[in-house]
Amino acid sequence: MDIIQFQDKPLAHYSYAIISNHEMAIVDPSRDPKPYYELAEKHNANIIAVFETHPHADFVSSHLQIHKETGAKIYASKLVEANYPHQSFDDGDTVKIGNSTFSAINSPGHSPDSITIIAKDDANNYAMFSGDTLFIGDVGRPDLREKAGNMKAKREDLAKSMYQTIKNKFNHLPDETIVYPAHGAGSLCGKNMSDAASSTLGKERKENWAFQDVTEEEFVKTILEDQPFIPSYFGFNVDINKEGATNSETAFSNIPLNFGIADFKNDNQLIIDVRSAANYKKNHIEGSVNIIAETEDDKLETWLGAIVEPNEDFHLVINSISDRETILSRIAKIGYEKQIKSVITLGEDNFKTFESLDLDSFKENPTEYTIIDIRNKSEVAEGMFFENAISIPLNELRNSVEKIPTKKPIVVHCAGGYRSAAGSSVISKLIDSVAVYDLSDNVKDFK
Structure with a gap:
C-alpha cells in the first residue's frame, strides 16, 4: 500500500490517502477535497472509503462531500451517533481496500468516540492512523468535550480513558508499526507535540512520556496541566462534523463583494481585516480588527476562531481580489464562511491610520x-x-x-x-x- 500524507500547515493538520491496487481510502480529510481527487486521478484510483477518527474540533472535514461526490463509504465509530450516512467502525470491525485490511480500535481519551485506524498489507506492513489519540511525543488533550458534541465527558474521566488506551489498546501491534497522527507541532489539540510528521510505535514506546511507567494519577495530572486555551470555534466544529459540512466550493459563492471602496457605512457589525500589519496601519476601516493572513505561517484560522464567536457575523477586508478565493477557503476550514456579510477591498487611503509607537x-x-x-x-x-x-x-x-x-x-x-x-x-x-x-x-x- 502507498500512503500519502497531506499537511495543512496553519492548522498543523495531517490527513492521509492510502492507495492499494487502484483503490483509495482517505483518513481525516480537510475541508477541501480537491487534493485527494487530484491524487486519485494521478494514480487511476477509485476513492471507496473515508475514515473519520472522531468529530474534529479544530477543522471542518469534507467526509460528507467526498461521500456525495464519489460514493465512498464513510466509516466512523457508532459512538459518534453521526447524522450523515456512514458505516459503524469499532473494535473488531474490518474492511478490505485493495490488498490491504483496515481495522478499528476504539481509543477514547481525546474524545469518548475516538477510533484508531490500523492498516495492514499482504507483506505484513502495519500503519496506524491515530487521529488525535497518539501524537508524536505526546497524546491528545482530554478537555475538549465537556461542552461539545452529543457525548459529553469530563476531562478527568477522559484523561483516565486515555491512560487505559495507551497502556492497553496497542499492545498487540509490532514496534515497526508506522504512526501517522492527525496533528503535529503547532496544533491546539495537544501541548508538547514533535514537529516530526510520523514515527514508529516502537520509538513512541521508548520516548513518548505517555508510554512510560507512571501511575494513573501521575498520568492524569500530567495530561491535564498546562494545556493550551480552547478557541471559541472548537465546539462549533465538533457539531458541524457530526452533521457533515456543506460543499466547500458552494459555501461562499453568494458572499457580496465591495470592491475598491472609498467609504464604508458600518452596520455595527465586526470587521476583520486580514491584510499585513503595515497595510492595515496605513489605511483601515475604523473599528476593524487586524488578523494577518499573508502566509501559511500566519494562523488566521486559529485566531479568527478565537476572537470571533461562532455564528457572529463579520465583514472581511482583503488586500486584493486575487486573494479572495484563498482567504475564503481558509475561513471555510473552520466553518465560518456563512458568517461573512461581505468581502471588501479598499480604494484610496481614505480611512483611518494607526499611530506608530515612539x-x-x-x-x-x-x-x-x-x-x-x-x-x-x-x-x-x-x-x-x-x-x-x-x-x-x-x-x-x-x-x-x-x-x-x-x-x-x-x-x-x-x-x-x-x-x-x-x-x-x-x-x-x-x-x-x-x-x-x-x-x-x-x-x-x-x-
Whole structure:
C-alpha cells in the first residue's frame, strides 16, 4: 500500500490517502477535497472509503462531500451517533481496500468516540492512523468535550480513558508499526507535540512520556496541566462534523463583494481585516480588527476562531481580489464562511491610520504606558517581558475591557509581533479615550 500524507500547515493538520491496487481510502480529510481527487486521478484510483477518527474540533472535514461526490463509504465509530450516512467502525470491525485490511480500535481519551485506524498489507506492513489519540511525543488533550458534541465527558474521566488506551489498546501491534497522527507541532489539540510528521510505535514506546511507567494519577495530572486555551470555534466544529459540512466550493459563492471602496457605512457589525500589519496601519476601516493572513505561517484560522464567536457575523477586508478565493477557503476550514456579510477591498487611503509607537520614548519611560501582554497564560508563566504588564490573553481581550486602565497610553505586545497586531486593533476598537500602540516585532528588543 502507498500512503500519502497531506499537511495543512496553519492548522498543523495531517490527513492521509492510502492507495492499494487502484483503490483509495482517505483518513481525516480537510475541508477541501480537491487534493485527494487530484491524487486519485494521478494514480487511476477509485476513492471507496473515508475514515473519520472522531468529530474534529479544530477543522471542518469534507467526509460528507467526498461521500456525495464519489460514493465512498464513510466509516466512523457508532459512538459518534453521526447524522450523515456512514458505516459503524469499532473494535473488531474490518474492511478490505485493495490488498490491504483496515481495522478499528476504539481509543477514547481525546474524545469518548475516538477510533484508531490500523492498516495492514499482504507483506505484513502495519500503519496506524491515530487521529488525535497518539501524537508524536505526546497524546491528545482530554478537555475538549465537556461542552461539545452529543457525548459529553469530563476531562478527568477522559484523561483516565486515555491512560487505559495507551497502556492497553496497542499492545498487540509490532514496534515497526508506522504512526501517522492527525496533528503535529503547532496544533491546539495537544501541548508538547514533535514537529516530526510520523514515527514508529516502537520509538513512541521508548520516548513518548505517555508510554512510560507512571501511575494513573501521575498520568492524569500530567495530561491535564498546562494545556493550551480552547478557541471559541472548537465546539462549533465538533457539531458541524457530526452533521457533515456543506460543499466547500458552494459555501461562499453568494458572499457580496465591495470592491475598491472609498467609504464604508458600518452596520455595527465586526470587521476583520486580514491584510499585513503595515497595510492595515496605513489605511483601515475604523473599528476593524487586524488578523494577518499573508502566509501559511500566519494562523488566521486559529485566531479568527478565537476572537470571533461562532455564528457572529463579520465583514472581511482583503488586500486584493486575487486573494479572495484563498482567504475564503481558509475561513471555510473552520466553518465560518456563512458568517461573512461581505468581502471588501479598499480604494484610496481614505480611512483611518494607526499611530506608530515612539520606541525610544517607550524604552526610556515604560512606566508612562499601560502595557498589555496578550500572550497565552502558559507563556506568561515562563516569564514576563515587562514587570508591570497586565496579562490578558488575546482570546479573552474582547470581553476584558474593564481590566484595561485608560489613564495612560496603551502598548500591546505578544511574543514575536504577529498577535499584537490583532490585540492592539481589538483594544483600539474598545477604547478610544487614549492612544493604543502595537509594539509589534520590536518586542524582540526586550527579550
